[in-house]
Amino acid sequence: MTTWSDITVAPGTLVKGVWRGGVYRIERLLGEGANGRVYLVRKGNTPYALKMGFDPLDHQMEVNALLSLSRQSASWRRFFRESDDAELDGRRIPFFVMKYIDGVNIREFLKRKGSMDWIYVIGHNLLSRLAELHKHGWIYADMKLENILVYGYAGVELIDYCGLTAKGRAVKQFTELYDRGTWNAGDRVAEDSYDLFAFAVLMLAATDQTRKLHSFQHMLPQNRTVDMLLEMARENPHTARLYGWFKQALEGTFVSSQQALALWRKLVLDRNMRGPRDTGIAAPWLKVCFAASIMLCVGTVCYFWLA
Ligand SMILES: Nc1ncnc2c1ncn2[C@@H]1O[C@H](COP(=O)(O)OP(=O)(O)O)[C@@H](O)[C@H]1O
Ligand SMILES: [Mg+2]
Incomplete structure (x- = not known):
């Protein structure tokens, strides 16, 4: 070789x-x-x-x-x-x-912006990108902090396509922490739900201030359960308001990434669905950003269909 x-x-x-x-x-x-x-x-x-x-x-x-x-x-x-x-x-x-993507990883982006609220916009844009990939019949598979760059106003790009797998095939390249097989939560088969699970872990990894997820890395795979991740999602104030979303992604009950994207959007924008310790999206300017990113996304989809 x-x-x-x-x-x-x-x-x-x-x-x-x-x-x-x-x-x-x-x-x-x-x-x-x-x-x-x-x-x-x-x-x-x-x-x-x-x-x-x-x-x-x-x-x-x-x-x-x-x-x-x-x-x-x-x-x-x-x-x-x-x-x-x-x-x-x-x-x-x-x-x-x-x-060339002049960006940084999600954790670094959140640190530089000084507000965890950006995670809602980043999550939305990354889910849109995944949904586009899934629509074309592919699964990204190797979702992790190192493989995603964030730039500008939470623009997101997937930069490493070594794990890309046609839907229905076995997933070959993955990272244990993000892999649902390692969490006893499903097969290593390329389907929307495989990426949605990894995406959920990624969101937990990006917002985890306690290094709890990091400590799971040293645990034997047979001892890992989805409940541990759900508990993290509930305890973390930044993910608690989206708890319903995390439950579906980690338990694999979303029918498609389009459905997951729609629920993410709904929960982030819906004032009445705040979690118990949740403060909602604090900054009004971020709501504007979020709305703008949705418009941009809709624009891209329209462009795609009309092209
Ligand atoms: N298009 C790009 N623009 C900017 N930086 C990039 C780009 N692609 C990769 N990188 C940087 O290089 C690193 C390694 O690239 P990656 O494709 O993930 O390699 P590998 O397949 O070996 O994991 C990434 O974590 C990122 O920091
Ligand atoms: Mg990589």
Whole structure:
């Protein structure tokens, strides 16, 4: 298996596509995960993110997934640019180029904004993105803090497509903490409810001030239960007002992600459905943001249907 993880790709290095001829100048490393390294690059003045895969087969699967998505949807066509191979230090390394997202993970975004209320807008936008993915027949599968970037006024982007799985297939790439199989809450089968479970854990992880979720990581999978997560959702004032939503997502009773999105929207906007210790959305400007993000989402859907 080709591995190049010991090669240093210094700033200023030119990465040239062997087949398509695209030339990208490396600026800096953006991040690294289990499957590859992602660099901030420039072509002319335009910034992009360029991912080099550690394992050619896994990398090709991610490229194939992104290619399928970009054939199906205008928003992924804008996200994925091209794929190619580069010669670096005498080794051939597969890479692909995507839109650069100038964002941070959800926890960092909430910290910078100084208000947990943003989680309602982030949750809404991420659920919309998931619903779009599901509509095209795919499940994201590897939902976790590291794979989602938040930018601007709670714009959300999924950035790692290694886990993308066609509906009905077995889920191959997942992270234990977010995986319903590990929580004895269902099979590892690609269906809307698989992603909704992981999304619920993600929301708990993003708003958990007590590090309780972190402590579950050390627990044996056979001892984990959905009730532990439900208790967390009830105790956390930021998720308590959406308790009904969390119960359905964690118990797998939503029929679709569209239904989950509709309930999220309803609970966040409905003043009468506050939890016992809940303060509601405190800032009026955030309600405006939330309404604006819904309009934007509806606009995107209309654009999609009319296109
Ligand atoms: N399009 C992008 N824009 C900005 N940063 C990105 C982008 N894609 C990835 N990154 C950064 O690189 C890190 C690793 O990328 P990722 O695709 O998740 O790799 P892996 O598949 O190995 O987990 C991410 O956590 C993120 O910080
Ligand atoms: Mg990742």
